[in-house]
Amino acid sequence: MxxxxxxxxxxxxxxxxxxxxxxxxxxxxxxxxxxxxxxxxxxxxxxxxxxxxxxxxxxxxxxxxxxxxxxxxxxxxxxxxxxxxxxxNKNLYEIALYLDAKKEQKNSDISLKYLKDILDYQVAVINSNSNELDVLSKKSDFLLKDYAIFNRALILVNDQKYVEAKELLEQISKDSRASELANLLKHYLVTK
Known part of the structure; x- marks a missing residue:
């Protein structure tokens, strides 16, 4: 074996x-x-x-x-x-331009969309430019749309155009953060 x-x-x-x-x-x-x-x-x-x-x-x-x-x-x-x-770094360059333009309270050629919109909004509010705020509030993707509407209403109140301001405040949605401010302004406008 x-x-x-x-x-x-x-x-x-x-x-x-x-x-x-x-x-x-x-x-x-x-x-x-x-x-x-x-x-x-x-x-x-x-x-x-x-x-x-x-x-x-x-x-x-x-x-x-x-x-x-x-x-x-x-x-x-x-x-x-x-x-x-x-x-x-192009983005940091755009931020520097934004900060510079914000400091000088002027518009600048910024290509970053949201920074450009915010800068335009701030300059329009500082200058009480109702037309610019109107243009911004009509943009569908504008971040501060309701605040632009509210600031336009404030400008109208300062110009004693109360009826137009009331109509404008109705455009602010109820779930917006600006609705609280709009309600305060509406209460003020009740007597106007």
């Missing part, structure tokens, strides 16, 4: 080695057939990873430089810092 077991053991070992060699040959054929594609994919992966880390580092550096430039501009009103800000 022992010779028979030994022969079976040797057969199994040869079969296992044969399977190993067969899989090795298949792998080698596959690699030879697709070695250029595999090489290109590995190269693209390595270059992509390096590029990602370089871009991430440059973005962090630009953000830091932009924040330093914004702080310098806000503290010293340095125009060179504003130019650096314009090159490094």
């Amino acid at each position: 022992s010779i028979k077991d030994d022969v079976n053991y040797i057969k199994n070992e040869l079969s296992n080695e044969e399977k190993f060699l067969e899989s090795f040959v298949k792998t080698e054929r596959f690699f030879k057939k697709y070695k250029n594609i595999i090489f290109v994919l590995v190269l693209v992966l390595i270059i992509g990873t390096i590029g990602y880390f370089i871009k991430n580092g440059v973005d962090k550096s630009n953000l830091y430089d932009a924040n330093v430039a914004l702080n310098k501009y806000l503290e010293t009103n340095d125009k060179q810092a504003l130019e650096i800000l314009k090159d490094k």
Whole structure:
């Protein structure tokens, strides 16, 4: 029995080695057939990873430089810092323009939609410009629409146009934060 077991053991070992060699040959054929594609994919992966880390580092550096430039501009009103800000981070540049225009109470060429709308609203309120407030309140996506309507009503009250102010206050929705102010003004207008 022992010779028979030994022969079976040797057969199994040869079969296992044969399977190993067969899989090795298949792998080698596959690699030879697709070695250029595999090489290109590995190269693209390595270059992509390096590029990602370089871009991430440059973005962090630009953000830091932009924040330093914004702080310098806000503290010293340095125009060179504003130019650096314009090159490094367009959004922070727009914020600097907004803050500058707000300080001077004037409109500015800001391309960020919501900042532009808020600036236009603030300038219109400061200048008591009813026409500008009307234009802003008619924009469907304006953030401060109800406050613009309320401020238009205040301007009308100051001009003693009470009926028009009452009609305008009715346009403010009941679930708006400005409805409380509108209700106070409506109570004042009851006697007018």
